[in-house]
Amino acid sequence: MRRLAKAIDGLDAPAVEKIARDQHEDPFQVLIATMLSAQTKDAVTAAASERLFSVARTPRTMLKLDVKQIEGLIYPASFYRNKAVHVTQTCEQIMTRFGGRVPSTMEELLTLPGVGRKTANLVLILAHGSASNICVDTHVHRISNRLGWVSTRTPDETEHALYVASQKKWWPFINLYLVTWGQTICRPVYPLCPACVLADLCPKTGVERMGKPR
Ligand code: SF4
Missing domain, CATH: 1.10.340.30 (Hypothetical protein; domain 2)
Structure with a gap:
């Protein structure tokens, strides 16, 4: 994070x-x-x-x-x-x-x-300043699984698994960080793993083909 x-x-x-x-x-x-x-x-x-x-x-x-x-x-x-x-x-x-x-x-x-x-x-x-929630959309679900943080089938399962797998101080930021990363580097298809700052930590679970950074 x-x-x-x-x-x-x-x-x-x-x-x-x-x-x-x-x-x-x-x-x-x-x-x-x-x-x-x-x-x-x-x-x-x-x-x-x-x-x-x-x-x-x-x-x-x-x-x-x-x-x-x-x-x-x-x-x-x-x-x-x-x-x-x-x-x-x-x-x-x-x-x-x-x-x-x-x-x-x-x-x-x-x-x-x-x-x-x-x-x-x-x-x-x-809007309400909660530090006790994690917002999981399709990017958070996909990237959390690729990173091996969770092993889940649905965004709801991912949300509940992330409460266990991640430190509470990061919960309000998980959505911002992973959605931003998912829109630029860890894209749904052809993620740009060679350009990713997490490449050495990431098992790239489920990634079959990577994109080439320009
Ligand atoms: S190394 Fe690849 S699969 Fe892992 S987070 Fe980075 S872009 Fe995603």
């Missing part, structure tokens, strides 16, 4: 991390941007979030938009139709059940439509 901390310095941070920093860790914008980011490229998430937040930055103002308007603003995010419905339903729940505030516990966050553990963990870390 120390090597990764140095190596990612200066690389582009993931879209939701940037939104969280730019918006002073606003829980609502972190929540919605994370919902939009599922299976969507970072550049698309950033642009979709910017368009949506330029029109509505709170659950109250978001509810003045209809689902079609939200669809139009977040297109071409993957599953934009489902995501638009979930954004509207989540805003309704935040207003009716949580007094207009994004909840700050895992149990409550998981009751919101379209919110799974990945989204809930990221909101808890980036």
Whole structure:
């Protein structure tokens, strides 16, 4: 983790991390941007979030938009139709059940439509300052297994295994470090192992072909 901390310095941070920093860790914008980011490229998430937040930055103002308007603003995010419905339903729940505030516990966050553990963990870390959560997305799942930190089949299994396999001081940073590394070096296909700062430590579990650094 120390090597990764140095190596990612200066690389582009993931879209939701940037939104969280730019918006002073606003829980609502972190929540919605994370919902939009599922299976969507970072550049698309950033642009979709910017368009949506330029029109509505709170659950109250978001509810003045209809689902079609939200669809139009977040297109071409993957599953934009489902995501638009979930954004509207989540805003309704935040207003009716949580007094207009994004909840700050895992149990409550998981009751919101379209919110799974990945989204809930990221909101808890980036917007509520939690040091007790690990957010596992596809990059964290893949790289933790390649590195031999865990041996798991699903992101949920990886999250639970990482609580055992890693030191607590790193938990809030695992997502930032591994997602940044996964977007640049430890890519899903043809990872750039010869250019990786972890190459001498990494068993490269499951890596069949490596890419060539330019
Ligand atoms: S050595 Fe290769 S497989 Fe291991 S973390 Fe680096 S890029 Fe990924």
